[in-house]
Amino acid sequence: MRILSLQLTTLLLFVANGSAQSVASPNGQYLVESGTATRIVEHGVPVFTVVEDLQGVRRLDVRWSPDSSRVVIAADFVRGTYIYAAYLQDGKWQRALEVDPPALYDDLAKQAGASGRVVKDLRALGHWLDNHQLAIDGNLTFSSQQQVAFNYILTFIDAPTQVSRAGFSEGAVKGQDFHTR
């Protein structure tokens, strides 16, 4: 089951070379398409913008949930990956951006015995544990040039959330169970 959902949702979108591809949801109803922005398209019509600003993005990676109600998009920049998410709520798409606690890097450094400040934080989307939880792998580079690999679970929180002025649902996705590897 996991292998199947992985196969359905592991296409990569390469933005840098301009040859953006679309990634279909498992049920075929939606596409994630990327041009100047990254949008959800339904029956050929863009219905929702997830990522407006793709400047500096080197690669996008997309994972649809097995039930097609959620999608996670990892936007890779040179020094960091930002994790965007979109989800259906009462028939309408909402979006969120993972913002981890400020103490995260200190906690991971402590776990790994690393020193210095984090200069690079790259993450890679893994497999869905269920329709609400996605496994993610990460790798931190510290100014001391130490590398620390870690993993965690990105969880969609079903509780009502506040939508920011920028249109992101605050707290709708949350990184949990961070561990160094």
Add this chain to the structure above:
Amino acid sequence: MLLIASISGCDDSISQPSGGASGTPTQSDLTQGQQIGNAVSGTQLATNAGGAGFGSPQDQLGDPSFFSGTQVARIDTDGDPNESTAYDQSYNPETSGTIDGQPVDSSQYAYVVRNAAMAAAGVQIGDWALVTNADTGAQVWARVEDNGPATAAAGEISEAAATAVGIQFQQNSNTIGNPMVTVQAFAHTGSVPAN
């Protein structure tokens, strides 16, 4: 190894070099800012003591979309053609933003580095930001021109922004002392032209 930063006037004024930029600046829109300092020690004249080449916004920007709180200043040397990983191991020749298709030179343009919290506030590459030296009150207008680690504290600024607010640093990007800054960013202001 070399002390190359410079000191500008550490007053409460906002540094407003001549020239400016639009949302998608071209080289001809921009001046390189004024030379505002010299090396503070060592024998070499500061090569990274550039100005704040984006100027200041022509219009009122309204309330900031993002406020960093007081943070330790960190220097991003990315885009500076005179830098290398031999000095700054975290150096990258590229920046997320570009000017005429080229990386934004950290030594010449005052810019700030975005993190995920800023992105969640709607701040995009090219938007205006205001950097304040929390110790002196010196300020400089900057643009958001690079993306950093998602969870890094805001407060990472270009060499030119640091210089403009009187923050000293070494070629390895380490600051002298423990300077503190605040960063305010204004979402969807990238198209606001500079004075």
